[in-house]
Amino acid sequence: MSSSYGGYHSQSYAPSAPEQPPYSNYNHTSSSTSNSSSSSFPAGTPQDVIRSFQMVDRDRSGFIDERELHQALSSGFHHFNFRTIRLLLFLFKNPHQPLTIGPKEFAALWSCLGHWRGIFERYDRDRSGKIDPLELRDALYGIGYAVPGSVLQLLLSKYGDGSGRRVELGFDSFVVCGMIIKGLTDKFKEKDTRYTGSATLSYDAFMTMVLPFLVSYD
């Protein structure tokens, strides 16, 4: 049996999203080699991104916390709810730092969110401002994730508004669902290097993979 996410590397299937979008940076899987420069913005970071960060980093510490991240993204990008902000913070922060993010992580996050915005707009075909279950399935498939129906249903029962056939996702919940699917699937694939659709995990690795995706709320 082929892997559920096998479409990712299938030659017969051409994803409409870029092969290596910037959001593959997240959780430091591919950017950990150069984390010495985390105190400054990467070359080419747009001015509005830098401005949004600096506006909230009032003490010029080079790091912003959850509340400041919420403020920065709300003023410049989208008014996310705190659940989403908390998840974004956990997925993008340097794992060796406390609950704050610096310029480099902020730029990666902003770029990632821009990609999810593009995907959302592409798949929200009726321009309703909402993604329905079929549009979600197509959007995830379009970026290379063939997610089983049972998994999508579970995700929608948690994050969707409404019920039954009328479930839909706003941009906020769409970003959360997308990042959870992408993040957990990518983590799983790191352990399934031959793309067989199954992986052997130690208990520690399993717990360490999963916990960052659990969102806390005080």
Place this chain on the structure above:
Amino acid sequence: MSSSYGGYHSQSYAPSAPEQPPYSNYNHTSSSTSNSSSSSFPAGTPQDVIRSFQMVDRDRSGFIDERELHQALSSGFHHFNFRTIRLLLFLFKNPHQPLTIGPKEFAALWSCLGHWRGIFERYDRDRSGKIDPLELRDALYGIGYAVPGSVLQLLLSKYGDGSGRRVELGFDSFVVCGMIIKGLTDKFKEKDTRYTGSATLSYDAFMTMVLPFLVSYD
């Protein structure tokens, strides 16, 4: 190398908690054989539990939703925050039902919370009303979960109040942490039947195991 949670079945280690506490019912792993009676309380359910349920189930539908569950537990047990209620609902509800729970699940949940309350009080040695990181480690070890330090640290960074060495958990967060560790570990162990400390999972099984523990918040 022995499993991280190997202590659970070790003869040389006598857990101070009951071997088969009622909360092993949760997520229907051991009670699925008799789910035909989900519309009535199990024999022996304490009167105050029945009263708490009936008080909020005003239309006598036999099912209560998230808001009603919050109200029922708040009046009879503990004033949990909505994050916790949402997680409890997801872990205890019948997987084939919508976001509601019936009398049988409510009784199991109440009993489970009573056990966590007992554990909390036993390990909160200084009676501060809070559990510190060492007390959490001991509490989990006491019920048979030898959780690696790195996993505990990740958990505390999400759910703890305060920072660094001053992190602590109130009862609410303690229940969440305990249920996440117990729930994910038990799920993992179902796939690691020989207790080797590692398991082979299909992608679908992995996602289906993990998603119920992700808490959503609208």
